[in-house]
Amino acid sequence: MRLLRGLSADVRSALSLTRGERILASAPTRGGSHVVATTSALHIPAPPDGFTRVPYERVDQATWKDGWLHVQETSSGAAHHVRLTEPGSVPETVRERVTATVAVTHSATLPGGGTVRIAGRRPTTGGDVRWTFVFEAGLDPDDPGLRAQAEQILESLRRQTGL
Secondary structure, three states, X not given: OHHHHOOXXXXXXXXXXXXXXXXXXXXXXXXXXXXXXXXOEEEEEEOOOEEEEEEHHHEEEEEEEOOEEEEEEOOOOOEEXXXXXXXXXXXXXXXXXXXXXXXXXXXXXXOOOOEEEEEEEOOOOOOOOEEEEEEOOOOOOOOHHHHHHHHHHHHHHHHHXXX
């Protein structure tokens, strides 16, 4: 397979691929490693010679700008910023795979003010929809009152969508 030939044996052995997971695209990084997009996750270089595996349903936002791939994980997770020297089809592959996980997205105004974006994502490997809340900047996502309000909105959304 051509993609595998473009990856060194060290890179291939450092990847933690799950059963049935296939490489779709890869791109060299400025640091000498690679970003690898597979059927179910994005593998981002992590020191000293490993990878962070980010399943597509955990990617809240991925953007490609000025040679940089920016990936923000859901639920205030980690942010990853990687300089790609030859992006190839990695940006398009990531966009397509992340979009394919979205079952529903809904923005709502909270009773106490502010907004929350609720996203229901289905893993590429199948299974139940996983729900995440993204609160408007300035709102504390750990505030139990806000979480309770968001949970009520989620329950209504689940009834409406059947998810």
